[in-house]
Amino acid sequence: xxxxxxxxxxxxxxxxxxxxxGIPLAAGVFYPLLxxxxxxxxxxxxxxxxxxxxxxxxxxxxGFRPKR
Numbered sequence: 001x002x003x004x005x006x007x008x009x010x011x012x013x014x015x016x017x018x019x020x021x022g023i024p025l026a027a028g029v030f031y032p033l034l035x036x037x038x039x040x041x042x043x044x045x046x047x048x049x050x051x052x053x054x055x056x057x058x059x060x061x062x063g064f065r066p067k068r
Contacts, residue, residue, distance in 0.1 A: 003064050011054050018050055 026043050030036040 003061060003066075007057060007061060011057055014053065014057075015050070018046075022046060 022038075022043075024030065025036060026038045028037060
């Protein structure tokens with residue numbers, strides 16, 4: 001159960017980091033300052049990649065062997 005909780009915490013950390021960067025970029029916050037704007041196509045690809053990373057991180061638990 002500790003490995004599962006650690007995995008959940010890792011996913012939450014990366015999701016928080018990803019969304020803290022991605023949401024302002026998608027909302028156009030950086031456009032007046034830096035001219036950065038996110039295309040909806042790249043936003044959709046980034047969300048898909050985020051989901052893929054979470055699933056891949058969860059699949060690492062299949063190979064987990066507890067220490068005895």
